[in-house]
Amino acid sequence: xxxxxxxxxxxxxxxxxxxxxxxxxxxxxxxxxxxxxxxxxxxxxxxxxxxxxxxxxxxxxxxxxxxxxxxxxxxxxxxxxxxxxxxxxxxxxxxxxxxxxxxxxxxxxxxxxxxxxxxxxxxxxxxxxxxxxxxxxxxxxxxxxxxxxxxxxxxxxxxxxxxxxxxxxxxxxxxxxxxxxxxxxxxxxxxxxxxxxxxxxxxxxxxxxxxxxxxxxxxxxxxxxxxxxxxxxxxxxxxxxxxxxxxxxxxxxxxxxxxxxxxxxxxxxxxxxxxxxxxxxxxxxxxxxxxxxxxxxxxxxxxxxxxxxxxxxxxxxxxxxxxxxxxxxxxxxxxxxxxxxxxxxxxxxxxxxxxxxxxxxxxxxxxxxxxxxxxxxxxxxxxxxxxxxxxxxxxx
Amino acid sequence: xxxxxxxxxxxxxxxxxxxxxxxxxxxxxxxxxxxxxxxxxxxxxxxxxxxxxxxxxxxxxxxxxxxxxxxxxxxxxxxxxxxxxxxxxxxxxxxxxxxxxxxxxxxxxxxxxxxxxxxxxxxxxxxxxxxxxxxxxxxxxxxxxxxxxxxxxxxxxxxxxxxxxxxxxxxxxxxxxxxxxxxxxxxxxxxxxxxxxxxxxxxxxxxxxxxxxxxxxxxxxxxxxxxxxxxxxxxxxxxxxxxxxxxxxxxxxxxxxxxxxxxxxxxxxxxxxxxxxxxxxxxxxxxxxxxxxxxxxxxxxxxxxxxxxxxxxxxxxxxxxxxxxxxxxxxxxxxxxxxxxxxxxxxxxxxxxxxxxxxxxxxxxxxxxxxxxxxxxxxxxxxxxxxxxxxxxxxx
DNA sequence: TCTACTTTCTCCACTCACAGGACAAAGAGA
DNA sequence: TCTCTTTGTCCTGTGAGTGGAGAAAGTAGA
Numbered sequence: 001x002x003x004x005x006x007x008x009x010x011x012x013x014x015x016x017x018x019x020x021x022x023x024x025x026x027x028x029x030x031x032x033x034x035x036x037x038x039x040x041x042x043x044x045x046x047x048x049x050x051x052x053x054x055x056x057x058x059x060x061x062x063x064x065x066x067x068x069x070x071x072x073x074x075x076x077x078x079x080x081x082x083x084x085x086x087x088x089x090x091x092x093x094x095x096x097x098x099x100x101x102x103x104x105x106x107x108x109x110x111x112x113x114x115x116x117x118x119x120x121x122x123x124x125x126x127x128x129x130x131x132x133x134x135x136x137x138x139x140x141x142x143x144x145x146x147x148x149x150x151x152x153x154x155x156x157x158x159x160x161x162x163x164x165x166x167x168x169x170x171x172x173x174x175x176x177x178x179x180x181x182x183x184x185x186x187x188x189x190x191x192x193x194x195x196x197x198x199x200x201x202x203x204x205x206x207x208x209x210x211x212x213x214x215x216x217x218x219x220x221x222x223x224x225x226x227x228x229x230x231x232x233x234x235x236x237x238x239x240x241x242x243x244x245x246x247x248x249x250x251x252x253x254x255x256x257x258x259x260x261x262x263x264x265x266x267x268x269x270x271x272x273x274x275x276x277x278x279x280x281x282x283x284x285x286x287x288x289x290x291x292x293x294x295x296x297x298x299x300x301x302x303x304x305x306x307x308x309x310x311x312x313x314x315x316x317x318x319x320x321x322x323x324x325x326x327x328x329x330x331x332x333x334x335x336x337x338x339x340x341x342x343x344x345x346x347x348x349x350x351x352x353x354x355x356x357x358x359x360x361x362x363x364x365x366x367x368x369x370x371x372x373x374x375x376x377x378x379x380x381x382x383x384x385x386x387x388x389x390x391x392x393x394x395x396x
Numbered sequence: 397x398x399x400x401x402x403x404x405x406x407x408x409x410x411x412x413x414x415x416x417x418x419x420x421x422x423x424x425x426x427x428x429x430x431x432x433x434x435x436x437x438x439x440x441x442x443x444x445x446x447x448x449x450x451x452x453x454x455x456x457x458x459x460x461x462x463x464x465x466x467x468x469x470x471x472x473x474x475x476x477x478x479x480x481x482x483x484x485x486x487x488x489x490x491x492x493x494x495x496x497x498x499x500x501x502x503x504x505x506x507x508x509x510x511x512x513x514x515x516x517x518x519x520x521x522x523x524x525x526x527x528x529x530x531x532x533x534x535x536x537x538x539x540x541x542x543x544x545x546x547x548x549x550x551x552x553x554x555x556x557x558x559x560x561x562x563x564x565x566x567x568x569x570x571x572x573x574x575x576x577x578x579x580x581x582x583x584x585x586x587x588x589x590x591x592x593x594x595x596x597x598x599x600x601x602x603x604x605x606x607x608x609x610x611x612x613x614x615x616x617x618x619x620x621x622x623x624x625x626x627x628x629x630x631x632x633x634x635x636x637x638x639x640x641x642x643x644x645x646x647x648x649x650x651x652x653x654x655x656x657x658x659x660x661x662x663x664x665x666x667x668x669x670x671x672x673x674x675x676x677x678x679x680x681x682x683x684x685x686x687x688x689x690x691x692x693x694x695x696x697x698x699x700x701x702x703x704x705x706x707x708x709x710x711x712x713x714x715x716x717x718x719x720x721x722x723x724x725x726x727x728x729x730x731x732x733x734x735x736x737x738x739x740x741x742x743x744x745x746x747x748x749x750x751x752x753x754x755x756x757x758x759x760x761x762x763x764x765x766x767x768x769x770x771x772x773x774x775x776x777x778x779x780x781x782x783x784x785x786x787x788x789x790x791x792x
Numbered sequence: 793t794c795t796a797c798t799t800t801c802t803c804c805a806c807t808c809a810c811a812g813g814a815c816a817a818a819g820a821g822a
Numbered sequence: 823t824c825t826c827t828t829t830g831t832c833c834t835g836t837g838a839g840t841g842g843a844g845a846a847a848g849t850a851g852a
Binding site for chain 2: 826827828829830831832833
Binding site for chain 2: 148157158160205206218220222227228229230231232233234235236237239240241244251253321322324325326328329330331332333358359360361362363364366367368
């Protein structure tokens with residue numbers, strides 16, 4: 001099957017495509033109410049979109065007291081690929097043009113294996129999704145990588161946890177292999193876009209999205225748009241100093257937030273506590289599994305283990321202190337907490353909230369919700385699909 | 397004389413007005429090169445602007461090898477009033493339409509006297525500038541106040557250092573008294589706009605402007621636009637925790653940056669050092685003046701006083717640590733340091749730079765200039781004039 | 793079943809913004 | 823005086839877009 005070749009010819013068409021993506025199928029009349037165009041002009045643009053095949057008119061909607069309207073929807077055969085490359089695993093999903101996830105698979109993988117090995121696996125995962133009949137091909141793909149990206153070119157730059165990726169032309173290479181347009185961004189930014197599109201941040205213009213996984217990062221959304229900074233490293237909060245003269249960090253400094261709290265730090269602390277005999281619960285899990293992860297700590301906490309709860313609380317306090325500073329500075333309308341350690345749940349959230357509400361000024365926190373992400377691991381892949389669809393649904 | 401009544405009728409006219417403001421007088425041909433309009437269309441819009449009196453054609457420019465061009469410039473009688481209300485003094489300036497400062501006066505005043513007393517003084521200062529023949533009236537005024545502002549309404553909200561100002565309708569009241577349009581903003585944002593318009597930040601899209609005066613604040617510019625946050629308190633970095641369990645702050649917390657370094661904190665520390673006999677230099681000044689200010693510390697530092705230098709260095713270190721965090725988070729293209737303590741000069745700047753370059757990641761700091769503001773006390777008033785001109789030079 | 797009223801969609805004529813070229817005005821240089 | 827350049831003006835063609843008339847297709851009540 002031939003994939004999407006056309007692009008919207010003007011801003012009106014782009015606007016209509018995004019409207020159909022975000023609000024689903026609609027009649028011409030309803031579209032007209034939203035885009036501030038005369039019905040005649042709108043009809044012309046819809047007609048052109050129908051000609052290109054980007055949208056289809058399928059059937060009539062129920063009458064609302066008059067002539068029944070034609071349902072206009074995005075071409076049902078359109079498929080986007082959303083790829084979220086984490087430090088230790090890969091998520092790949094197919095979506096339709098409305099960014100609904102049709103299929104989603106996750107496989108363990110260490111980014112440090114390098115781009116070649118990683119993309120080999122990504123391609124095989126994409127092939128698996130195709131083979132299952134969810135897609136005959138992809139019209140575009142969004143890729144998230146766990147490090148800073150030179151966004152326009154889609155190339156990782158100086159990624160600390162991704163040796164071997166520096167300067168690798170991700171966008172170009174994948175675009176060739178997949179045979180479709182590709183956009184690349186930081187995984188944290190994609191999580192923010194995902195929560196904005198389909199999660200807790202749907203109605204908020206300015207918000208922060210803190211992702212605590214193997215590392216810690218923060219997606220920044222200003223006026224509905226992801227802010228990436230001058231060199232693409234905005235939101236890199238893992239190396240903000242959280243503890244003066246604290247633990248040594250891989251970056252060469254001491255006391256970085258990431259050194260004191262993150263998936264990796266938590267696992268290490270838990271193992272140490274287990275070895276020191278501070279927690280039978282954790283010790284038992286260490287015995288069984290040979291090593292511990294954030295998931296084990298979460299399970300121990302649910303079981304009521306005091307040491308696990310303490311570790312989570314302390315980490316939450318550290319994180320909360322840093323977030324409190326960011327809240328004072330940025331004055332967001334919402335703070336979303338997500339990433340692998342979301343499993344730590346309410347204990348973590350409570351610690352963060354306590355610190356932020358105590359340390360930031362009332363004017364900034366008065367009406368500030370601090371919540372867990374709603375989408376879990378699908379936030380990243382939905383954000384990835386949204387990234388490429390934003391690109392494709394913009395004037396050529 | 398009748399003041400400016402007309403406003404640009406469309407986006408083209410607004411664009412042209414801003415171009416004439418920022419780049420000075422220009423011929424039609426040169427304007428045409430910059431605005432991507434055909435010469436015919438441009439001629440029409442210029443003609444309309446001439447009719448409204450917003451711009452004038454005065455004389456012919458020198459030939460560049462062909463027919464001489466008409467000089468198009470903003471109406472020379474246009475006058476903007478820039479007002480910068482600080483914690484302890486007021487700056488008022490008149491500018492022409494190109495935002496060149498024609499007259500500038502400064503008078504001491506304590507904001508805590510309340511809005512009525514303050515604006516009485518502002519009006520008398522404005523009258524003095526008028527009386528000196530610099531203006532026959534004002535076409536617009538920009539006002540900066542040292543606290544958060546609900547921007548669209550021009551009303552201060554919950555200002556910590558301005559009791560009595562909460563909810564006072566600054567914009568409305570001054571607009572009546574001055575008989576011209578008024579816009580109100582945080583003084584820090586205006587400083588950022590000033591440095592952006594005529595200072596060190598002319599070519600930078602994303603930057604931070606840290607103002608260290610009686611308090612500490614930070615102007616945030618994203619894509620050339622001031623970012624104000626959800627409730628208008630963005631950039632309020634004075635109450636970020638700089639020292640765990642540090643000094644008590646007026647806000648009720650401990651260890652706030654502002655409690656450890658700001659004009660007020662520095663003066664207090666210097667007085668204490670003088671009383672403890674740690675510095676003869678400072679003691680002598682305290683003896684003479686009865687109290688110390690940041691200016692005294694600066695003078696002592698210039699004289700080589702070790703205690704004064706230590707105070708500045710330590711304050712710079714604290715500030716630098718906080719800025720380092722903001723740099724990691726925001727990844728700006730430039731950091732401007734300004735405000736009253738700019739007099740502390742290179743010692744302060746060196747301490748801040750050391751901390752930032754040491755603590756932030758190379759990708760964010762690699763190409764990051766950290767510099768002192770170029771405009772000193774005029775940054776605020778120029779920013780204020782720019783605020784109102786941006787408002788007036790936008791489609792009605 | 794007929795009539796009155798809605799809603800949706802299409803068609804057409806008119807307006808307006810704008811581009812682009814022809815041309816006039818005004819100067820420089822040979 | 824002639825040619826070339828630059829600036830500014832005028833005029834016409836084109837395409838975008840509006841707004842209204844009216845056809846198409848429905849509901850609800852008599």
